[in-house]
Amino acid sequence: MTSIAQKSKGAITLKGSAEILCEYLDFGINSILFQRGLYPPEDFKPMENYGLTILMSQNNQIKEFLSVTLSQLKDWLVKRIVDKVALVITNVNSxxxxxxxxxxxEYEGDSNQDGGQTSDKPLKQIKHEIRDVLKQIASSVAYLPLLDCLCAFDIQIYMKDDVNLPKDWSDTDAAHVKNAQTVKMRSFSTNIHRMDTCVTYKNED
Structure with a gap:
């Protein structure tokens, strides 16, 4: 009897992997905006995902900004040209x-497959890994210093190569934190993309 190997119908594609990362970032960034008190609590509505209740902003400007940013990011992740994404929180006055x-x-697997690259890693396992990171984000308020000033946020995307930026995008300087302290969190992987999360904050000591 001849054995025939067949790819699982549930295999994750390169585009699907990029979508998983962007969905994580959407929930992760919203959770940070809520946990760090950048906007009033009444601006957020609970949503269930990854077996967690995550508070998501209902502010139309924020929703539109994240939607446009993550849509562009997804395209760049498929092209494997993103090094990292940074959520930068700044004092509005200073x-x-x-x-x-x-x-x-980080990019895993065979990059020569281009858009045909797939992963057989179970989605359930990936979501479990993401849940662990989101739980760490939620508990970070226990050690992060209070943001006792009016703050705003922006998103920076660090690229591997020079790219022609779309309209409304611009080059900017890297954002550095003075007297920095960094805490690394868990990572998750789709076996196509791996994402490591860490927070760098101003150490008041």
Missing amino acids: FEVMERWDFKV
Whole structure:
């Protein structure tokens, strides 16, 4: 009897892997905005995902900003040209960087497959890994210093190569935190992309 190997119908594609990362970032960034008190609690609505209740912003400007940013990011992740994504929190009055959340990207597997690259890693296992990271983000308020000033946020995307930036995008300087302390969190992997999360904050000591 001849044995025939067949790819699982549930295999994750390169595009699907990029979508998983962007979904994580959407929930992760919203969780940070809520946990760090950048916007009033009443602006957020609970949503269930990854076996967790995550508070998501209902502010239309934030939703639109994240939607446009993550849509572009997805395309760049498929092209394997993103090094990391940074959520930068700054003091509105002094422009000092108070906190930076880095989401570092590594590319796994055979890059020569281009768009045909797939992963057989179970989605359930990936979501479990993501849940563990989101739980760490939620508990980070226990050690992060209070943001006792009016703050704003922006998203920076670090690229591997020079790319022609779309309209409304611009080059910017890296955001550095003074007297920095960094805490690394768990990572997760789709076996196509791996994402490491860490937070760098201003150490007041």
